[in-house]
Amino acid sequence: MEILKEINGKISTCMLEDSDTILSLYQSARDLQTQKGMVVWPVFKKDLIENEITEQRQWKLVIEDTIACNWAITFSDKEIWGEKDKDDAIYIHRITTNPIFRGNRYIDRIVNWAKEYAGQKGKQFVRLDTLGNNTRVIEHYTSAGFKFLGMFELTDTSNLPGHYQVEPNCCLFEIDLTNVFSSPSESLY
Numbered sequence: 001m002e003i004l005k006e007i008n009g010k011i012s013t014c015m016l017e018d019s020d021t022i023l024s025l026y027q028s029a030r031d032l033q034t035q036k037g038m039v040v041w042p043v044f045k046k047d048l049i050e051n052e053i054t055e056q057r058q059w060k061l062v063i064e065d066t067i068a069c070n071w072a073i074t075f076s077d078k079e080i081w082g083e084k085d086k087d088d089a090i091y092i093h094r095i096t097t098n099p100i101f102r103g104n105r106y107i108d109r110i111v112n113w114a115k116e117y118a119g120q121k122g123k124q125f126v127r128l129d130t131l132g133n134n135t136r137v138i139e140h141y142t143s144a145g146f147k148f149l150g151m152f153e154l155t156d157t158s159n160l161p162g163h164y165q166v167e168p169n170c171c172l173f174e175i176d177l178t179n180v181f182s183s184p185s186e187s188l189y
Contacts, residue, residue: 009062009068016050018058019050026096027043028099032099058072059071069101076091079156090114125175126146126177147174
């Protein structure tokens with residue numbers, strides 16, 4: 001399902017043949033996280049990625065036949081969002097950028113896509129999280145339009161990937177689409 005086209009790339013769901021590239025991008029992200037002293041993602045299994053692709057929850061921005069960045073989405077995230085999770089949001093996870101495309105602020109493209117996609121799905125919020133008190137990441141997401149809701153300690157991380165057990169302090173971010181669409185001139189459609 002293609003959502004957004006632009007001259008310098010297009011956003012679409014990933015295909016099964018993208019799984020090795022996605023795993024490679026995750027490794028590049030882990031290398032960068034290690035280099036910067038951040039919380040490091042675990043190695044994700046190929047069958048997890050393939051399942052997300054089959055469920056149309058893995059997305060990519062492709063520029064000149066190369067995946068510039070990719071991310072996963074969910075429609076529920078109770079382990080992280082608790083009582084705020086009321087089937088009214090899309091949740092973005094594991095944004096990763098191909099090293100040759102870093103520094104191009106693709107977060108802005110992802111946010112515009114996410115607002116449009118969430119609106120099409122009848123969702124009120126676009127949400128994401130990050131672990132630890134990383135002020136640069138907080139600034140990055142807020143500059144892209146997310147409201148920083150604060151840092152919260154996760155109480156039960158047993159069903160979450162391994163990096164949530166290492167760092168239970170989680171920063172939460174959201175965009176409320178009722179505020180985005182409050183003026184007709186701001187509509188994304």
